[in-house]
Amino acid sequence: CKRLQVAIDGPASAGKSTVAKLVAKKFNYVYCDTGAMYRAVTLEALNKDIDPRDDERVAEIARQIKIDFEPGKTEQRVFLDGKEVTHDIRLPKVAANVSAVAAIPAVREEMTKQQRKIAENGGIVMDGRDIGTTVLPQAPVKVFMVASAYERARRRYAENQAKGINTASLEELQKAIELRDKKDSTRKVSPLTQAPDAIKLDTTNMTIDEVVNEISKIIKKRQ
Ligand code: C5P
Helix, strand or coil: CCCCEEEEECCCCCCHHHHHHHHHHHHCCEEEEHHHHHHHHHHHHHHCCCCCCCHHHHHHHHHHCCEEEEECCCCEEEEECCEECCCHHHCHHHHHHHHHHHCCHHHHHHHHHHHHHHHCCCCEEEEECCHHHHHCCCCCEEEEEECCHHHHHHHHHHHHHHHCCCCCCHHHHHHHHHHHHHHHHHCCCCCCCCCCCCEEEECCCCCHHHHHHHHHHHHHHHC
């Protein structure tokens, strides 16, 4: 059977990466977390004291840094110029600035180029905001995952607690999620939006297994 490109898009904390990882494992596909790439650019800008709104300097960083993924035991490991940043890219200061970095057209251009290269041979599950609309518009499988903002905040809160991370309150998490969605949906270049041919999955009342099974059915039909 054919090794397909699978695009999974949707708002922050909708469970895309959890599901994408499981789907990739099931079909023996590669998983690519494109949000991690924007986060790595953001982290490097912050580390170098560059203003995340300084388009030119941030774009230069996007073109210069080398981002690598490596499968880990429980999570995908992320490397920035050879140094592991798996955890640092999840820091609140990165989350708070990543939407500004991701709104810079030259940054998106560079990330899109790298993402297309990663996906060129198929057998890939890529999650993000603009995969079905911009990065892989020809992908035979496109899913747009949504869930209520409250449910997404609740999941993130539970996840943080399980990991022992000293987390913000549920209300604070929901506000931060809603703010990021708003910025991502209203930016000029490839905003977060459902591709016309994407299948929408509202996961508010679905278990992870149910979501994985739903997407697996779609993949099997197209293979
Ligand atoms: O998926 P994650 O929440 O880690 O993404 C972090 C941020 O990266 C998003 O809020 C968005 O601003 C940006 N992003 C993007 N396009 C993608 C993936 C992520 O603009 N394909």
